[in-house]
Amino acid sequence: MFARVGVLSLVLSFFAHQGSCSIDLDTNSPDALKSTAKKLAGGIISFYNDSLKDFGAPGLFPDPYYFWEAGTVWNALVGYSHLTGDSQYDTLVSQALQFQLGDYNAYMPVNQTKSLGNDDQSCWGLAAMSAAEVGFSKPGNASWVDYATNVWNTQALRLDMEEKSGVCGGGLRWQIFSFNKGYDYKDSYSNGNFFLLSARLAKFTGNATYSQYADKVFKWARDVELVGDNFHVYAGTQTTSKCSNINRMQFTATQGLYTEGAALMYNITGAQNWTEAVNGLVNASTTFLSSKTSYIVVEKACENIEKCDTDMRAYKGVFARSIARAAVAAPIVSDTIQKILSRSAAAAASACTATTQMECSFAWANATVTGDSATAKDGNLGEIFNALEMVQGLLYPSAKALNTVNGTVSGKGNGNETGNGGKIEGYVEKGAGAMAAIPVSMMVALVGVATVVISL
Numbered sequence: 291m292f293a294r295v296g297v298l299s300l301v302l303s304f305f306a307h308q309g310s311c312s313i314d315l316d317t318n319s320p321d322a323l324k325s326t327a328k329k330l331a332g333g334i335i336s337f338y339n340d341s342l343k344d345f346g347a348p349g350l351f352p353d354p355y356y357f358w359e360a361g362t363v364w365n366a367l368v369g370y371s372h373l374t375g376d377s378q379y380d381t382l383v384s385q386a387l388q389f390q391l392g393d394y395n396a397y398m399p400v401n402q403t404k405s406l407g408n409d410d411q412s413c414w415g416l417a418a419m420s421a422a423e424v425g426f427s428k429p430g431n432a433s434w435v436d437y438a439t440n441v442w443n444t445q446a447l448r449l450d451m452e453e454k455s456g457v458c459g460g461g462l463r464w465q466i467f468s469f470n471k472g473y474d475y476k477d478s479y480s481n482g483n484f485f486l487l488s489a490r491l492a493k494f495t496g497n498a499t500y501s502q503y504a505d506k507v508f509k510w511a512r513d514v515e516l517v518g519d520n521f522h523v524y525a526g527t528q529t530t531s532k533c534s535n536i537n538r539m540q541f542t543a544t545q546g547l548y549t550e551g552a553a554l555m556y557n558i559t560g561a562q563n564w565t566e567a568v569n570g571l572v573n574a575s576t577t578f579l580s581s582k583t584s585y586i587v588v589e590k591a592c593e594n595i596e597k598c599d600t601d602m603r604a605y606k607g608v609f610a611r612s613i614a615r616a617a618v619a620a621p622i623v624s625d626t627i628q629k630i631l632s633r634s635a636a637a638a639a640s641a642c643t644a645t646t647q648m649e650c651s652f653a654w655a656n657a658t659v660t661g662d663s664a665t666a667k668d669g670n671l672g673e674i675f676n677a678l679e680m681v682q683g684l685l686y687p688s689a690k691a692l693n694t695v696n697g698t699v700s701g702k703g704n705g706n707e708t709g710n711g712g713k714i715e716g717y718v719e720k721g722a723g724a725m726a727a728i729p730v731s732m733m734v735a736l737v738g739v740a741t742v743v744i745s746l
């Protein structure tokens with residue numbers, strides 16, 4: 291996502307965001323958190339309803355919102371249902387998550403081929419994982435964790451190929467398809483998402499294969515220094531430099547992904563190295579605060595210079611969700627995290643107005659940054675999502691525990707969730723013999739080898 295070009299020129303409204311209509315949130319009141327989350331979720335859904343009428347395909351938001359952002363927004367709405375108890379959007383969300391599964395039930399719909407990154411695919415895989423963890427109604431005969439596992443299986447295969455071919459000693463590439471720009475980039479978003487998905491599957495299923503992969507992709511990120519000194523997470527690196535030159539930009543989202551994954555690994559193993567990692571990652575997260583005492587999150591790489599693109603304007607929400615969940619898995623870091631969530635949620639709410647339609651602006655800490663206030667329809671879907679995740683993140687301590695395969699949570703039709711996947715017809719289940727039936731582009735995507743395209 292990071293390297294995508296696509297500067298918007300939107301017609302934005304220029305309401306001053308700290309006006310009298312801004313939301314005044316008491317972060318100690320669960321009722322206030324829930325009613326604010328409800329307004330924010332409503333702002334997203336009303337935009338979705340409208341765009342569905344114009345645009346058609348369930349699960350997507352129109353340009354300039356990429357596929358990853360849609361998956362990540364559905365993930366927020368799965369969380370919304372769990373954290374607030376408001377299930378009015380469950381059917382709509384479930385439909386969105388199923389419609390975009392693609393032919394192999396692994397979130398690689400052909401319509402997305404020209405820009406489908408590993409990060410895009412795994413954002414949807416993580417949403418399916420959330421659905422499994424909160425006991426979201428079962429999708430037909432399948433199970434949510436199977437969809438998450440299908441994503442994991444395709445990416446684990448790609449990772450194995452990278453390890454075998456020796457390109458940078460491992461790590462996922464950003465792009466899935468070799469013909470897309472960014473295939474030669476190994477980024478912390480794709481690798482962070484895969485690390486997190488591995489850790490969540492490990493926690494959910496208790497299957498050691500997932501912990502082993504989480505362990506090795508984390509080690510790889512440390513080795514190439516995508517997770518660098520003092521646990522700062524950097525954007526990515528080029529395979530053409532053998533991953534020796536690191537793009538040292540730092541973004542909130544990827545810091546959050548690694549923090550949550552490390553918190554889960556700490557929870558599962560109790561090991562010293564994961565204790566250090568989760569502490570270090572939270573400590574490094576403070577780099578994104580407007581000041582040491584304010585605890586308000588700022589997207590420092592781009593916010594004050596007003597250069598955050600559409601993707602970047604949704605990173606704070608990814609960060610919020612991940613740190614909130616990290617605090618659940620690793621109570622040893624919850625003090626700092628609660629301060630960040632609480633101060634940032636209040637600031638985020640006050641940057642939103644809920645008059646006839648929900649409008650939010652991006653900048654929470656610095657009134658001199660314009661931070662144009664707008665609805666999701668007018669370009670600020672990310673801003674509304676960010677505020678939603680910050681606000682509802684504060685509800686984790688009072689919410690039901692997340693599900694595991696042995697758990698007893700919710701009984702909303704959760705069952706037979708082995709975490710073994712196996713819905714990728716013709717590849718994982720039927721073996722190599724059935725691969726001829728899969729279109730070449732998909733086969734390459736599944737295996738992830740550039741030379742297959744060239745030799746055919």
Ligand SMILES: *[C@@H]1O[C@H](CO)[C@@H](O)[C@H](O)[C@H]1NC(C)=O
Binds near residue numbers: 335336382
């Ligand atoms: C969106 O549409 C769904 C049904 O299609 C409806 O239940 C819901 O009330 C609508 N929500 C908003 C906020 O427009």
Ligand SMILES: *[C@@H]1O[C@H](CO)[C@@H](O)[C@H](O)[C@H]1NC(C)=O
Binds near residue numbers: 346348389
């Ligand atoms: C793919 O695009 C076609 C044409 O716009 C549309 O009918 C279909 O619903 C889309 N499929 C998905 C999964 O988005």
Ligand SMILES: *[C@@H]1O[C@H](CO)[C@@H](O)[C@H](O)[C@H]1NC(C)=O
Binds near residue numbers: 430431
């Ligand atoms: C679900 O399983 C039942 C019984 O195995 C089968 O009859 C039905 O067609 C399946 N439905 C779907 C949507 O696969």
Ligand SMILES: *[C@@H]1O[C@H](CO)[C@@H](O)[C@H](O)[C@H]1NC(C)=O
Binds near residue numbers: 494
């Ligand atoms: C589930 O229960 C089995 C049998 O008691 C145990 O071996 C496994 O580790 C448990 N899994 C999780 C994720 O707790």
Ligand SMILES: *[C@@H]1O[C@H](CO)[C@@H](O)[C@H](O)[C@H]1NC(C)=O
Binds near residue numbers: 505561
């Ligand atoms: C953490 O330490 C354990 C041994 O306690 C080791 O097996 C594992 O590979 C280490 N993981 C990382 C990411 O350093």
Ligand SMILES: *[C@@H]1O[C@H](CO)[C@@H](O)[C@H](O)[C@H]1NC(C)=O
Binds near residue numbers: 520569570573574
């Ligand atoms: C916290 O992060 C800062 C800045 O990266 C670093 O100087 C410091 O050593 C870290 N502290 C701990 C306890 O990791």
Ligand SMILES: *[C@@H]1O[C@H](CO)[C@@H](O)[C@H](O)[C@H]1NC(C)=O
Binds near residue numbers: 580656658659
């Ligand atoms: C606020 O933004 C301006 C530029 O728009 C910048 O010069 C200033 O340092 C920022 N202040 C803080 C506290 O980040």
Ligand SMILES: *[C@@H]1O[C@H](CO)[C@@H](O)[C@H](O)[C@H]1NC(C)=O
Binds near residue numbers: 557619
């Ligand atoms: C592990 O996570 C659970 C919540 O899933 C939490 O209750 C427990 O305290 C955590 N364990 C540790 C050692 O922090």
Ligand SMILES: *[C@@H]1O[C@H](CO)[C@@H](O)[C@H](O)[C@H]1NC(C)=O
Binds near residue numbers: 706
């Ligand atoms: C679980 O699997 C068993 C047998 O494989 C089947 O009888 C049962 O209906 C399944 N339960 C659910 C909730 O799908």
Ligand SMILES: *[C@@H]1O[C@H](CO)[C@@H](O)[C@H](O)[C@H]1NC(C)=O
Binds near residue numbers: 497
């Ligand atoms: C553990 O997960 C891996 C990867 O999905 C799978 O191949 C394996 O069968 C699973 N093991 C068990 C015991 O379920």
